[in-house]
Amino acid sequence: MNKVHINGMQINVESYYILFNCLRHNRPKIVTGGSCDEGEKCDNILEDLENIDDELDETGIIFVTTEDTTTAKKYGIRHFPSLAFFRNKEPLIYTGDLDDEDEVLSWITDEDTLEIPGKIEEVNARMLENILDENDYVVVFFCMSTAK
Numbered sequence: 001m002n003k004v005h006i007n008g009m010q011i012n013v014e015s016y017y018i019l020f021n022c023l024r025h026n027r028p029k030i031v032t033g034g035s036c037d038e039g040e041k042c043d044n045i046l047e048d049l050e051n052i053d054d055e056l057d058e059t060g061i062i063f064v065t066t067e068d069t070t071t072a073k074k075y076g077i078r079h080f081p082s083l084a085f086f087r088n089k090e091p092l093i094y095t096g097d098l099d100d101e102d103e104v105l106s107w108i109t110d111e112d113t114l115e116i117p118g119k120i121e122e123v124n125a126r127m128l129e130n131i132l133d134e135n136d137y138v139v140v141f142f143c144m145s146t147a148k
Contacts, residue, residue, distance in 0.1 A: 042081045045098045049083075052105040059109060060126035087116050 046065060053063045066072070075084060075091045083094035085108055092113065096103050107113055115121065120141065123131065131138055 045081055048099065048101045049104065052101050052108075055105060056108065058126075059130055060124045061108065085113065087114065088119065088122055090116065 049063070056063050069080070072078075072080070072082065077084060077093065081098060083098060083104065084091040085094065086092075094104065094107060096107055098104065128140065
């Protein structure tokens with residue numbers, strides 16, 4: 001398996017590109033995976049979570065999976081399976097029941113989960129459309145991205 005070396009860390013190439021593209025575009029995303037401590041149970045959980053993937057797509061949230069434990073540990077994930085929600089590049093680790101896809105979806109889409117205290121939320125076009133559809137008054141600061 002090909003590896004990429006970044007800051008002394010060795011990362012699976014596929015995982016690197018998934019995470020790099022997600023973080024580069026600064027879109028909310030869910031990352032799950034790792035070498036599962038519970039064998040077949042991981043496959044069942046991932047299969048159940050596939051049921052909410054389309055609903056997350058509609059809100060502009062990307063759902064990806066990786067088996068790269070080095071990257072997981074970089075973000076404080078030590079047990080597998082785990083679910084992390086990256087908001088503006090900051091991970092929030094899910095502590096609820098991964099077997100309950102409805103609970104997971106509720107947590108991801110909950111306003112308290114989506115909000116980053118003290119920061120103005122960055123959104124993509126699809127998320128902005130949803131916000132404008134649901135709220136009468138919204139202030140939007142439009143600017144050019146400084147990311148290259």
